[in-house]
Amino acid sequence: MTAPARRRRGRAIGLLALRRLGFAVPVLLLVSFALFALAKASPFDPIERYFGVRIIGASPERIARIRENWGVDRPVVEQYLAWLRHAVAGDFGDSLSLRQPVSEVIGDRMGWTVLLVSAGFALALLLGLLLGTVAAWFAGGWLDRAITATSYTLEAAPVFWLGLAALYVFALQLRWLPGGGLTDAGEALGVGQVATHIVLPMSVLAISQAPWFVLFVRQNLLESFSQDHVVGARSRGLSDRRVVLGHALRTSLLPFLTLVGARLPELITGALLVETVFSWPGIARATVDAALNVDFALMGALTVLATAVVLLGNLIADVLYALADPRVGLDG
Amino acid sequence: MRVRHGPKIVLAAVGLLVVGCTSPDGGGGSARTGESIVIGAGSEPENLNPILGYAPDGAAKVFDGLVARDAKLQLVPALAEQVPTASADGLVWTAKLREGTRFSDGTTLSAQDVVFTFKSVLDPGTNSTIASRLDALADVTAPDDRTVEFRLRHPYAPFAQQLALGVVPRKAFDGVDVNSAPFNSAPIGTGPYTVAEWRKGDRMVLKANESYWGGAPAVKTVTVVFVADDNARATRMAAGEFDGTVLPPKLANAYRDRDGYRLVRNPSADYRGLGLPSELPLTSDPRVRLAINLGVDRQAMIDTVLAGAGKPAATPISPHLADWYEQGAVFRHDPAEAARLLDEAGWRAGADGKRSRDGQAARLPVLYPAPDVLRKELALATASDIARLGIDAPVEATTFEVMLQRQREAASVWGGGDPYDPDTAAYTLLHSRYAGQSGYVNMSLYRNPTVDAALDTGRRSLDTATRKQAYADFQRAYTADPGWVFLVFLDHTYVLRDRWTGQEQQVEPHDHGLVHAVWWNLERWTPKP
Numbered sequence: 001m002t003a004p005a006r007r008r009r010g011r012a013i014g015l016l017a018l019r020r021l022g023f024a025v026p027v028l029l030l031v032s033f034a035l036f037a038l039a040k041a042s043p044f045d046p047i048e049r050y051f052g053v054r055i056i057g058a059s060p061e062r063i064a065r066i067r068e069n070w071g072v073d074r075p076v077v078e079q080y081l082a083w084l085r086h087a088v089a090g091d092f093g094d095s096l097s098l099r100q101p102v103s104e105v106i107g108d109r110m111g112w113t114v115l116l117v118s119a120g121f122a123l124a125l126l127l128g129l130l131l132g133t134v135a136a137w138f139a140g141g142w143l144d145r146a147i148t149a150t151s152y153t154l155e156a157a158p159v160f161w162l163g164l165a166a167l168y169v170f171a172l173q174l175r176w177l178p179g180g181g182l183t184d185a186g187e188a189l190g191v192g193q194v195a196t197h198i199v200l201p202m203s204v205l206a207i208s209q210a211p212w213f214v215l216f217v218r219q220n221l222l223e224s225f226s227q228d229h230v231v232g233a234r235s236r237g238l239s240d241r242r243v244v245l246g247h248a249l250r251t252s253l254l255p256f257l258t259l260v261g262a263r264l265p266e267l268i269t270g271a272l273l274v275e276t277v278f279s280w281p282g283i284a285r286a287t288v289d290a291a292l293n294v295d296f297a298l299m300g301a302l303t304v305l306a307t308a309v310v311l312l313g314n315l316i317a318d319v320l321y322a323l324a325d326p327r328v329g330l331d332g
Numbered sequence: 333m334r335v336r337h338g339p340k341i342v343l344a345a346v347g348l349l350v351v352g353c354t355s356p357d358g359g360g361g362s363a364r365t366g367e368s369i370v371i372g373a374g375s376e377p378e379n380l381n382p383i384l385g386y387a388p389d390g391a392a393k394v395f396d397g398l399v400a401r402d403a404k405l406q407l408v409p410a411l412a413e414q415v416p417t418a419s420a421d422g423l424v425w426t427a428k429l430r431e432g433t434r435f436s437d438g439t440t441l442s443a444q445d446v447v448f449t450f451k452s453v454l455d456p457g458t459n460s461t462i463a464s465r466l467d468a469l470a471d472v473t474a475p476d477d478r479t480v481e482f483r484l485r486h487p488y489a490p491f492a493q494q495l496a497l498g499v500v501p502r503k504a505f506d507g508v509d510v511n512s513a514p515f516n517s518a519p520i521g522t523g524p525y526t527v528a529e530w531r532k533g534d535r536m537v538l539k540a541n542e543s544y545w546g547g548a549p550a551v552k553t554v555t556v557v558f559v560a561d562d563n564a565r566a567t568r569m570a571a572g573e574f575d576g577t578v579l580p581p582k583l584a585n586a587y588r589d590r591d592g593y594r595l596v597r598n599p600s601a602d603y604r605g606l607g608l609p610s611e612l613p614l615t616s617d618p619r620v621r622l623a624i625n626l627g628v629d630r631q632a633m634i635d636t637v638l639a640g641a642g643k644p645a646a647t648p649i650s651p652h653l654a655d656w657y658e659q660g661a662v663f664r665h666d667p668a669e670a671a672r673l674l675d676e677a678g679w680r681a682g683a684d685g686k687r688s689r690d691g692q693a694a695r696l697p698v699l700y701p702a703p704d705v706l707r708k709e710l711a712l713a714t715a716s717d718i719a720r721l722g723i724d725a726p727v728e729a730t731t732f733e734v735m736l737q738r739q740r741e742a743a744s745v746w747g748g749g750d751p752y753d754p755d756t757a758a759y760t761l762l763h764s765r766y767a768g769q770s771g772y773v774n775m776s777l778y779r780n781p782t783v784d785a786a787l788d789t790g791r792r793s794l795d796t797a798t799r800k801q802a803y804a805d806f807q808r809a810y811t812a813d814p815g816w817v818f819l820v821f822l823d824h825t826y827v828l829r830d831r832w833t834g835q836e837q838q839v840e841p842h843d844h845g846l847v848h849a850v851w852w853n854l855e856r857w858t859p860k861p
Contacts, residue, residue: 045733051461053842056748057760059464060771066459094512099379172571179568279559281533
């Protein structure tokens, strides 16, 4: 590419990012409003959740009083606009279910989830590339069949079940690894402690996500083996190693980026279950609590956050796509 | 990732393996001395603020009330010098504070702190879940720094029971909204422990308050680890990570004869029962409601569903409340008598065994809240017993809200109960003035004038003998005309490493997280030598 062409390309990518960011605003508004409407239609009553077992016998006047304090009986549009006014100013209000400012709830927990999810995701990608390539390389052999069969089995295995099984084997029977939390009881928070405690949850998350990547890489590699540039490389007498890693794998990595974006929501669901089994103090469990408690403030903030992450993930995938392959258009 | 951390992980794993071999604790060195304890808890408190509803019945660890309870549930003085008593008309209760009590931040406790605590609960702007308990309270004042006066709207005999609520320092709330104050997760109290760390969603560490007015606790560090899932908690208990935890009876029974462990089964006033809709034509007839009570095999439910951990229930008054329980007020299991009563009420069995009256089939839907496994099993067992009487009893999973909405035509499995006073257990549940009110009061729309009169007498009289008689009358009147099928009082089961002395059995309320439960008097435990 010539220098001016590269500059034009750079500007186009910048425009794409701007356009997407502009587009993100209505999406965020729509998603957050839809959330409020859905929560309104939820069969759960936030007051009943708030009281828990103490709802039995609580006097109707007191309950009505708190309803009024919270304004949960006002029209949904009014509640949404009130929330939005504060949110735009950067104040997401107080979480009703946790009796704490939302910013504190998220601040306390977000870091742990990001750590768990990124470690698990990196491991899943690594496993996917490695095992997928090996399986395609020895396609039809016993190694390929073992990898493929295991992948299908793991795809079907519930994360929750995997987590309990890992807990049983590694924490109870073998006693190699701690069974949950961030640190041992009575230990201070430290790198060493967290490093040993993250192994099980991270591995379970990775193993539950890896099969999709393994099978995808394998399939794409097999397809690309029959494509012109690979056949050409082979016929030029290049080594298997050069052909697979240098030619076939590189081209099949592009669609891989899309899959990475698409798996993101699934990864968050997985993280939720993993956090529950291993008592990982992350945001995922707070999310479920917020939903069950119809905690508008917390749910709104988390939804906006999650939507922003997905939008950003897609944008990054598209930009990477564009950078990796100059033929990719930048129109939408 | 894997490659970079590989050696470290292997090292750590080997290290843990070595620890695992040398000491079965796994939980760090100091755990072996008994000076620290690690508790696996099934639920995490939302906050630690007594005003909002944390530990209203005492045993709060971080806080003290004016009064506390001993193992027999008798009120004993705590922050007050004596258990407060009422004026002759029952309208003014006076408490005199113990001298020189300090909060953990060093400030001295004053009567103003008590006034602030109770006024904040009553404040309409506070989202307190326990305000209803203080409905009788009109005003709180502090004539001097050591005296508190509670003025009631009407005589209310069990008022002193509500004074176990933890007292907070009013200074901590200067210019802050109680509903979201930093205090809610970093509290200051007068209690035997202080909160050293609370990592939300993971654990809470309590440290002994060395200058506690009741003497410094011998167990110096309490680590409470929050693990919601029963199976995960059982696994981590088995791995030696916890010194004690709460488990469902079936999982706890694995520790029955294990060396070094104790299986603790505590009785409770925590009932599960089926509210019978008194406005449904079928169950509007007292004979039918009595028949259902006789047709249900409570002991079989305890043996199978609860693995033996429970007691049959007839009324909301637990048999563990020896002072109040009326021996004669029970239901035997007698399906033959039940069938006779149903026949007498006009609900006769057809050729297929199904009962009907005037062409209308006998049908009673049974609802339970979907996420609750125990209630589901009880609902299924009860419905099959009811079906055996010839009444069609379809079971439906739903939510509390729907259970309430359908209170006129469906029976629902409810739960609750506390062992402190019959009034709190029965009044809002069965008094007819709450029938038809919105909210979770008198959900079965039960109306019985004799029951109303007995409950009113029991609430207003300050004379113990009169109260006892009133609650005996109440239980007899209720069992002659039952509005519910109270099924069982649950036993709460715990597994505990056998390393401490000082545990005392206390009848537990519905609530039994960190607060009540086997560790209710943790501050008085001592490590075994």
